[in-house]
Amino acid sequence: xxxxxxxxxHKSFHSEHGEVQVLRPIQLQIHPGEFVTIIGPSGCxxxxxxxxxxxxxxxxxxxxxxxxxxxxxxxVQQGFVFQEHRLFPWMTVEQNIAAxxxxxxxxxxxxxxxLTELVRLKGFxxxxxxxxxxxxxxxxxxxxxxxxDPKVLLLDEPFGALDPFTRAHLQTALLEVWMRKKxxxxxxxxxxxxxxxxxxxxxxxxxxxxxxxxxIPVDLPYPRQRVDGAFQEIRNQILRALSxxxxxxxxx
Amino acid sequence: MNPSNQDAVxxxxxxxxxxASDRAVTRLSHPRFQRAFAGRGGKLLQGASLPLVxxxxxxxxxxxxxxxxxxxxxxxxxxxxxxxxxxxxxxxxDIEISLLRALFGFLLGxxxxxxxxxxxxxxxxxxxxxxxxxQMVRTIxxxxxxxxxxxxxGLGEWSKVLLIAxxxxxxxxxxxxxxxxxxxxxxxxxxxxxxxxxxxxxxxLMLPAALPNILLGLRLSLGVSWLGLVVAELMGSSAxxxxxxxxxxxxxxxxxxxxxxxxxxxxxxxxxxxxxxLERRLLRWRDSYGG
Numbered sequence: 001x002x003x004x005x006x007x008x009x010h011k012s013f014h015s016e017h018g019e020v021q022v023l024r025p026i027q028l029q030i031h032p033g034e035f036v037t038i039i040g041p042s043g044c045x046x047x048x049x050x051x052x053x054x055x056x057x058x059x060x061x062x063x064x065x066x067x068x069x070x071x072x073x074x075x076v077q078q079g080f081v082f083q084e085h086r087l088f089p090w091m092t093v094e095q096n097i098a099a100x101x102x103x104x105x106x107x108x109x110x111x112x113x114x115l116t117e118l119v120r121l122k123g124f125x126x127x128x129x130x131x132x133x134x135x136x137x138x139x140x141x142x143x144x145x146x147x148x149d150p151k152v153l154l155l156d157e158p159f160g161a162l163d164p165f166t167r168a169h170l171q172t173a174l175l176e177v178w179m180r181k182k183x184x185x186x187x188x189x190x191x192x193x194x195x196x197x198x199x200x201x202x203x204x205x206x207x208x209x210x211x212x213x214x215x216i217p218v219d220l221p222y223p224r225q226r227v228d229g230a231f232q233e234i235r236n237q238i239l240r241a242l243s244x245x246x247x248x249x250x251x252x
Numbered sequence: 253m254n255p256s257n258q259d260a261v262x263x264x265x266x267x268x269x270x271x272a273s274d275r276a277v278t279r280l281s282h283p284r285f286q287r288a289f290a291g292r293g294g295k296l297l298q299g300a301s302l303p304l305v306x307x308x309x310x311x312x313x314x315x316x317x318x319x320x321x322x323x324x325x326x327x328x329x330x331x332x333x334x335x336x337x338x339x340x341x342x343x344x345x346d347i348e349i350s351l352l353r354a355l356f357g358f359l360l361g362x363x364x365x366x367x368x369x370x371x372x373x374x375x376x377x378x379x380x381x382x383x384x385x386x387q388m389v390r391t392i393x394x395x396x397x398x399x400x401x402x403x404x405x406g407l408g409e410w411s412k413v414l415l416i417a418x419x420x421x422x423x424x425x426x427x428x429x430x431x432x433x434x435x436x437x438x439x440x441x442x443x444x445x446x447x448x449x450x451x452x453x454x455x456x457l458m459l460p461a462a463l464p465n466i467l468l469g470l471r472l473s474l475g476v477s478w479l480g481l482v483v484a485e486l487m488g489s490s491a492x493x494x495x496x497x498x499x500x501x502x503x504x505x506x507x508x509x510x511x512x513x514x515x516x517x518x519x520x521x522x523x524x525x526x527x528x529x530l531e532r533r534l535l536r537w538r539d540s541y542g543g
Binding site: 054075078079082086099128129148 | 438443460463536
């Protein structure tokens with residue numbers, strides 16, 4: 001379980017129209033073992049924020065610490081799950097989970113077997129990604145990140161491309177993983193329900209350049225029922241905050 | 253649906269188009285045809301049907317005396333010449349020599365092409381130094397460089413092997429390079445997160461990702477090696493399939509010329525099939541349209 005401290009001063013991109021500010025100053029303290037979801041309008045810069053946490057983007061002013069250690073480059077400590085599964089198509093499920101680690105190592109072998117069990121992929125260990133559904137592929141991607149025992153798992157709209165049923169199923173699966181492994185999780189989403197189902201705390205971002213608009217704690221027991229009154233209350237709270245931005249439309 | 257019913261529903265289709273061609277199309281996609289070409293043997297039959305028809309027509313034309321034997325010997329005579337050459341052991345010897353030349357040339361050129369392609373693909377510096385030169389040399393035709401090779405290396409084996417190697421170099425170089433450069437940047441990002449070391453970056457990401465291109469290069473290189481062999485052996489040699497052809501044409505033994513061509517075609521097709529088999533085995537993971 002690890003704490004994440006974010007102290008961001010400035011982040012901008014260079015385009016042909018000159019410098020475009022993407023992120024305003026952001027301060028955020030994430031507690032060990034906490035599940036935080038970040039929600040905001042499309043293109044607000046929340047994915048950029050996650051890439052900064054991962055060490056994939058280092059062109060910014062400010063710093064990110066994990067357990068007091070500054071993040072300067074990507075690595076297995078900051079596990080990352082992308083919106084697309086990004087599996088290696090030439091590797092089978094178990095080879096993808098192991099990737100650069102050797103399956104012949106009995107320790108790795110045992111952990112891979114454990115993880116395929118955890119993400120419910122038993123029987124598909126030898127299948128190539130082309131045979132997997134979107135949900136299965138994403139579960140492989142999660143297992144791949146978990147094998148490295150990350151201090152924090154960063155998820156960038158991991159279920160955004162899935163149908164509602166698969167999405168709900170994977171949310172449950174992810175919660176199960178989180179409760180068993182007690183890993184700090186930060187998940188970016190634009191799905192309000194998803195944010196409430198998963199999080200201990202929900203961070204609402206403003207439109208670009210993004211800053212934290214509000215942080216909403218969710219003190220509901222897991223598993224959470226969407227029809228529950230308290231659930232609806234928090235859901236409405238988020239929707240109100242987002243509609244204050246003037247970007248929330250009925251279509252979303 | 254029964255046929256008469258079908259006719260009743262779609263009477264206008266046959267009328268509006270060319271009725272005869274419509275019927276021909278229908279006949280080729282007839283279940284009986286599809287059944288005949290189904291399975292492994294059927295595929296062989298489908299591939300062989302065109303050459304077999306040509307062969308039959310050819311034999312008929314020769315038997316009727318329409319084609320002079322010195323220009324176009326009949327298939328039967330070509331087979332006879334083949335049998336003669338086999339029985340004297342001459343053909344086996346020639347094939348052996350040709351195969352060895354092609355193999356050595358291919359191994360030399362192909363290995364270097366692969367190595368240079370990898371190096372240029374992995375390193376911008378290496379690419380900057382070598383690629384312009386390689387691209388320039390690549391445009392020089394084989395035939396134009398042959399006299400120079402004879403001057404440099406004589407008429408012996410070296411000039412032949414090197415000529416083949418030169419040809420085999422480029423397809424593997426170009427395709428390996430392209431394959432490496434086309435590796436998905438998104439997978440690179442994953443490799444950075446998973447902390448791949450340099451070795452794993454090459455063996456578990458770049459090589460497998462570039463494999464489809466590399467195998468294409470391999471196939472093209474093998475083809476060019478075979479082509480280079482013909483050029484090399486025709487320019488002067490005392491053994492080999494090219495020599496067999498050259499020698500036979502001097503004595504107007506046209507049927508032997510055809511035997512030589514037949515051998516080139518057969519071995520060429522065989523080596524191509526070998527690479528295709530490799531492709532099927534090594535690229536099982538690929539998710540692409542199978543036809």
